[in-house]
Amino acid sequence: MHKSLMLHFRPKKVDEKALDFTLTFGLGGMAVTLIALLFATGLLLKFYYLPFPDRAYDSITYLTDTVTFGPFIRNIHYWSANFLVIVGFFHLLRVFFTSAYHPPRRLNWVIGIGLLLIILLFNFSGYLLPWDQLSYWAVTICTGMMEYVPWIGKGMQLAIRGGRDVGSSTLSIFYAAHTAFLPAVIILLMPFHFWRVRKAGGIVVPVSSSGEKKVSSIQDLMLRELVVALVLVAFVFCISIFFNAPLGEKANPGLSPNPTKAPWYFMGFQEILLHFHPLYAVCIIPLLVLLGLLGAARGKYPSSREGIWFVSSKGRFMAIVSFIAAIMLAPAGILLDEYVVDFVAWIPGVSPIVSNGLIPFLVVFLLCTLLYLLAVKLFSPDRNEKVQMVFVFFITVFIVFTIIGIWFRGEGMKLARPF
């Protein structure tokens, strides 16, 4: 009986090539496993947690100090949530680099991006719940960023905080989102995502080898998936035994810790915020990133590219060049802006939206365009290789920004050594 139930999610037979671990690295399955762990532990945590500012923190310390297995359950929830962001991100990279975002999988690429955004919202809303200094101030600055979205920003901020400041309304809104609204959304979206995979005829495999040999789903595919899931669960359990989820001092609205940082997965954006006027950092640049990600799937691509890592040998070479360029240019740009460039002082009497926003943005934009034109002239790539090159460049910049934000920013958010 359970076998026929499982076959609702999987076809009876799959391509033998689809079993290759290096084609997918089992990342989608890992994400499902982590989400299952999160649901299970989240349900347990719900029995102890109290979503009120004067009681939330104490309910967590009660859980960690008195309840048997309390820290263990909380740690599993914490580590699964953090790993899920990484696994989801790598899943996006895998899908991109094996050209699995081409039609007929275009819609599923969009759904996948939606799921990744929901995972981020999940993490962010959960971040506030312990109500310690870390969570209170991270949520204060992250919701503070909304203020700079033109026209609707202030209204959005009021709506999400439920008031002027982060307070009891914010906590109940975040609690409702984290434990009821977002779970409902993700439960609806996940099956949609899986169903689209089946609609596209299974996961992407190289055209040359598709249809060669079919193997049984249950015996060959699901057994492997089960092994990956079990290894991952064992790994999360081990981490959760040895490493506790952080819990700072109880939230104190009168005292901002120095430095105050956003959650680590938003550190890339916080780094952008240090270099551009907030209008650009929190509104225009993220919008461009989202449009770029969605736009990548538009246009025509030859189906011969599907399932091949990095498109072609030229594509692979260009990706490496792009990666090296970004790895060198991103820190150079940060250092230049930190110590040399200061448009605000150079062009006095101009609104900071222009001197700290438009001008640096245009400078960066022009430099990127020049680099792009140079690369196109040097390699004469096709559309697929171009898209990949641009993607690699900006993803690398974002990763560099995130790393610098997490480890190289110290007191007063000045550059500092992590050790």
Add this chain to the structure above:
Amino acid sequence: MIRSNRGKIKKTAEPPSRRSFLTILWTVLGIAAIGELIAVIITFLKRGKTGKISGKSENLIEAGYADSFPVNSVTANIQGRFYLCRMADGGFLALSSKCTHLGCTVPWEEKEKRFACPCHGSSFDSNGSVITAPAARPLDMFPVHIENNMVKVDTGKRIEREKFLKNQLTYVKKGLS
């Protein structure tokens, strides 16, 4: 069954029939119902919050007697989350302790005579003007009233400003004090 019927009608009957009129009617009604549902949800979620955050309600806090604040001083008021600054000429200014960049609480650094935000390195001088970015506008202020030598700050009315002006200061009236 229904689908095949509909397909037939589209092919054979060209002028809009009673059936297509009903389809349009149902669609319009459906959209209206969804709109109503959304409106109800939005109003429901907004409940009880409008009054609190309009910023028009008075919330007077007594900061202390005017004489107790020396000139050129900055005094923190923890309860009201503001700083009461007394300028060199004796004028009072109540500054919000919330950084205008992203809302962190800014501490006053007596040594360097400035407010320094720990979050992103913005700093402000004693009248709230920006010394270093990323903050784009001066610290917000609250209205100050001085009655019978008592300094009162209205924390219900947050005032955003573009720059510091002399007329933002409040003075003790000579004849009364």
